[in-house]
Amino acid sequence: MLRLIVLFSFAILLFPVHSQDNESVHSFTVELGLPNSFVNEPYKDIMQGLVNFAPYYQYTTKGGIIMGTGIRYSYFAVNEFRVPSKVFGGCHTMGAYGKFGYERFMGERFAMDFSVKVGYAEHIYNTDVLRANDIPYIRLNSTFVEPTLGLVLMSDEANSYRLTVAYAWQGYGFKPWYIGLDSNIGYDESGFDKLSSFLTIGFGYTHYFNGKSSEGFGE
Numbered sequence: 001m002l003r004l005i006v007l008f009s010f011a012i013l014l015f016p017v018h019s020q021d022n023e024s025v026h027s028f029t030v031e032l033g034l035p036n037s038f039v040n041e042p043y044k045d046i047m048q049g050l051v052n053f054a055p056y057y058q059y060t061t062k063g064g065i066i067m068g069t070g071i072r073y074s075y076f077a078v079n080e081f082r083v084p085s086k087v088f089g090g091c092h093t094m095g096a097y098g099k100f101g102y103e104r105f106m107g108e109r110f111a112m113d114f115s116v117k118v119g120y121a122e123h124i125y126n127t128d129v130l131r132a133n134d135i136p137y138i139r140l141n142s143t144f145v146e147p148t149l150g151l152v153l154m155s156d157e158a159n160s161y162r163l164t165v166a167y168a169w170q171g172y173g174f175k176p177w178y179i180g181l182d183s184n185i186g187y188d189e190s191g192f193d194k195l196s197s198f199l200t201i202g203f204g205y206t207h208y209f210n211g212k213s214s215e216g217f218g219e
Contacts, residue, residue, distance in 0.1 A: 023062060023210075024059070024060065024062050024210075025060045025208050025209075025210060026057075026059055026208070026209040026210055027058050027059075027060070028055070028056070028058070028207050028209070029058060029070075029162075029204050029206040029207075030054075030055045031053070031055070031202055031203070032052070032053055032202050032204070033052045033166070033202020033203070034200065034202060035049030035050075035051075035052045035074055035168075035200045036198055036201075037076065037196065037197070037198045038167075038197045038198060038199060039196065040191065040192070040194040040195065040196045040197070041187060041188075041194075042175070042176055042185075043173075045079070045082045046078060046079055046082050046176070047076040047077070047078065047079070047090070047091065047174065047196075048076060048079040049074070049075075049076050049198055050075050050077055051073075052072070052198075052202065053072070053073045054071070054072040054117075055071060056068050056069060056070020056071070056097075056099060057069055057070065058206075060103055064103045064104055065101075066099060066113065066115050067098075067099070067100060068098070068099035068100075069097070072094070072117075072119065073094050074093045075090055075091070075092055075093070076090050076093075076198075077089070077090035078090050078179050083181065084181075087128065087179055087180060087181070088127060088128045089126050090125075090126070091124065091125045092124045092126070093121050093170075094124075095119050095121025095122065095144065096119050096120060096121075097118055097144070098118055098119065099115050099116070099117050099148075101113060101114050101148075102115070103152075108154065110151075110152065110154070111152040112149070112150065112151060112152065113148070113149070113151075113152055114148075114149060115147075115150070116145065116146065116147045116148065117144075117146040118145055119143070119144055119146075120143055121143075121170070122140070123140040123170075123172070124139050125137060125139075125140075125178045127179045129179065129180030130179070130180040132180075133180060140172050142171035142172040143170075143171040144168055144170045144171060146166050146168035147166065147167055148164060148166040149166070150162045150163070150164045150204065151163045157208065159206065159207055160205075160206045161203065161204065161205055162204040162206065163201075163202075163204075164203065164204055165200070165201055166199070166202075167199050167200075168199075168200065169195050169197045170195060170197060171195065172195070172196060173193040173194055174192065174196045
């Protein structure tokens, strides 16, 4: 999947830019997606992504350079069918990040957003098994890095919609006792320290604060 994204991105960059209004732009974007866990085997098997929500402010220079800042919330629920006993609950992740990248227009209505989000997050594991053992929750902190590709379609000069594909590396490994289990439940413990990561495919909406009205757009 990631190789296809990279190859597609380079292919798009080879196409000429048909039209682009080289104006600095202030904007606000909301992204909503479905995350899918990877790499760390127990994290991939046990934790099931339900939502990834990321609103952010962005400034784009005349040359297409992106600088922004925002917050992110994600929730992964315990897949009760992948653990030896019933476990209900999951992990709430809340963080803040800076966004850096490049935006390129191909025509008046279509653009591509190549960027990376770099930030710091707090992960709170909360399950019924933890509470039954008088542990309200387990809290972890980590950095994260999230390369993102956005395919942007302008609806008018003040609004756009996007398809986003992102891959986040979180700076911590997942272990079964984070959800209250007291054993390795058959996993090789040498793999517990592999970084937990997830792929998110979703959609977004952007409002451009200094965009013009839709009247005459695309003519």
